[in-house]
Amino acid sequence: MNNNRTVVMVVVLIASAALCALSFTLPSIGWGVAFPVTEVAPETIVYTDLKFLGFPLYVKNTLVSFIITFVLVLALALPAGAVARRKLAEYKSNPKAVDADGNDVMVPKAGWYNTFEAVVEFMFNLTEDIIGSKWAASAFPLVFTIFFFTLVANWLHFLPLTDTVGIVHCSARKEGYPVESIVGDSFYRLDVRQIFGRGAAYGARDCEYDIEHGYIEEAPEDVERVDELRYVITPFVRTLTTDLNYTFSLAIIAMVAVQIYGFRELGPAYLSKFFNFPALARGPIGLIEFAVGFIELIGEFLKVLSFALRLFGNLFAGTVLLFAMVFLVAFAVPLPFFFLEVLIGALQAVVFAMLTIVFIAVAQVGHGHHDEDEHH
Amino acid sequence: MEITDSAFIALAAGLAMLGTIGPGIGIGLLAQGAMQSIGRNPEAAGLIQTNMILAIALTEAIAIYALVVALVLIFVGV
Numbered sequence: 001m002n003n004n005r006t007v008v009m010v011v012v013l014i015a016s017a018a019l020c021a022l023s024f025t026l027p028s029i030g031w032g033v034a035f036p037v038t039e040v041a042p043e044t045i046v047y048t049d050l051k052f053l054g055f056p057l058y059v060k061n062t063l064v065s066f067i068i069t070f071v072l073v074l075a076l077a078l079p080a081g082a083v084a085r086r087k088l089a090e091y092k093s094n095p096k097a098v099d100a101d102g103n104d105v106m107v108p109k110a111g112w113y114n115t116f117e118a119v120v121e122f123m124f125n126l127t128e129d130i131i132g133s134k135w136a137a138s139a140f141p142l143v144f145t146i147f148f149f150t151l152v153a154n155w156l157h158f159l160p161l162t163d164t165v166g167i168v169h170c171s172a173r174k175e176g177y178p179v180e181s182i183v184g185d186s187f188y189r190l191d192v193r194q195i196f197g198r199g200a201a202y203g204a205r206d207c208e209y210d211i212e213h214g215y216i217e218e219a220p221e222d223v224e225r226v227d228e229l230r231y232v233i234t235p236f237v238r239t240l241t242t243d244l245n246y247t248f249s250l251a252i253i254a255m256v257a258v259q260i261y262g263f264r265e266l267g268p269a270y271l272s273k274f275f276n277f278p279a280l281a282r283g284p285i286g287l288i289e290f291a292v293g294f295i296e297l298i299g300e301f302l303k304v305l306s307f308a309l310r311l312f313g314n315l316f317a318g319t320v321l322l323f324a325m326v327f328l329v330a331f332a333v334p335l336p337f338f339f340l341e342v343l344i345g346a347l348q349a350v351v352f353a354m355l356t357i358v359f360i361a362v363a364q365v366g367h368g369h370h371d372e373d374e375h376h
Numbered sequence: 377m378e379i380t381d382s383a384f385i386a387l388a389a390g391l392a393m394l395g396t397i398g399p400g401i402g403i404g405l406l407a408q409g410a411m412q413s414i415g416r417n418p419e420a421a422g423l424i425q426t427n428m429i430l431a432i433a434l435t436e437a438i439a440i441y442a443l444v445v446a447l448v449l450i451f452v453g454v
Contacts, residue, residue: 039451040447040448040451040452126426129423129426306437306441309437309440309441309444310433310436310437310440312444313440313441313443313444313447314440316447317443317447320447347429347433350429351429351430351433354426354429354430354433355430355433355434358430
């Protein structure tokens with residue numbers, strides 16, 4: 001069993017090393033590589049005719065990475081959850097239950113479950129420290145989901161082929177590269193059209209195919225000759241957290257949850273934080289308090305913005321940094337930056353989850369406390 | 377040398393990154409305070425670290441705004 005595991009690990013390591021070498025290093029030694037043309041908006045990889053409420057539905061490359069992240073999160077969390085449930089059931093039926101090796105069932109053993117339990121425990125203690133045991137158990141699933149999903153999404157940077165292999169197509173803008181520098185190596189010619197066997201050798205050096213199949217809307221106007229055309233790679237997979245749609249959605253979910261927990265703790269009195277009408281009765285000072293309530297209301301919306309931009313900014317900048325370093329020097333030099341990105345990915349996931357807890361804790365502190373102090 | 381629009385955009389992006397000076401000083405002060413506190417009271421290191429990371433994240437957000445402005449200038453255009 002243990003021997004098998006070692007073999008699997010070695011094979012996986014060698015395979016990832018080989019894939020990394022192919023995707024990052026080989027092209028840099030003269031086989032043709034292009035610095036990816038970075039765009040803030042996620043790129044479209046499959047255009048469809050479907051519409052939703054009048055908006056076209058396209059498959060974006062961050063959607064692909066969303067699905068990968070989703071599957072990975074399920075694959076990592078569900079087995080650990082199953083083990084936890086089984087252990088708990090055994091413990092409940094017989095507190096002195098022992099496993100096959102004669103150890104107490106609740107004693108941790110090396111392996112994935114133990115690692116996962118350590119992470120869960122770390123996050124749970126953090127949650128309990130900040131909002132106390134009354135709400136910790138209720139808020140924890142949300143907080144941990146935010147943390148774990150974002151962590152896996154952030155670390156998708158390091159999945160081989162992410163951000164590097166994609167569809168080669170005509171650039172809609174003037175930026176891009178001559179086709180030789182992108183498709184110099186057949187590896188980089190990996191293209192959905194070739195996968196599905198529809199032919200279209202990429203020798204055709206014009207944008208007609210791309211326009212016909214919707215990869216771009218129209219050829220750039222200011223290009224006069226065919227050999228001036230520029231091509232770009234649209235990666236199949238792009239790190240999920242470099243998509244503002246995702247970070248904003250997550251921020252909105254987090255802030256809505258914050259409002260809900262505020263309401264559940266304080267009831268309707270929670271609203272007096274923002275619309276402090278009783279304070280108006282207290283004259284000029286009350287007017288200032290009333291205005292402060294409005295500022296807090298705006299603050300709630302700004303928190304969404306700062307949540308979303310913090311995650312997006314860190315990860316997008318990280319992606320650009322990795323592109324730049326890998327492009328400049330293929331070997332060894334980018335390694336410290338990859339390490340830095342591992343740290344930043346974990347840190348930003350923790351920070352997002354932690355700020356959600358802190359904002360819940362802040363929302364649960366009643367405005368009434370000040371009032372009571374003043375009356376006495 | 378001809379001064380093009382993209383030169384101005386690059387300059388603007390560089391200037392936007394001046395906004396990271398403040399958060400840089402802020403994070404330095406934060407870390408200084410945390411280190412001193414840990415030196416005085418090593419038992420509270422865990423709690424201090426947690427709060428320090430939180431405060432640094434909030435401070436860093438301002439630098440990130442500057443970064444986002446710079447990135448938008450470069451990649452989206454005006």
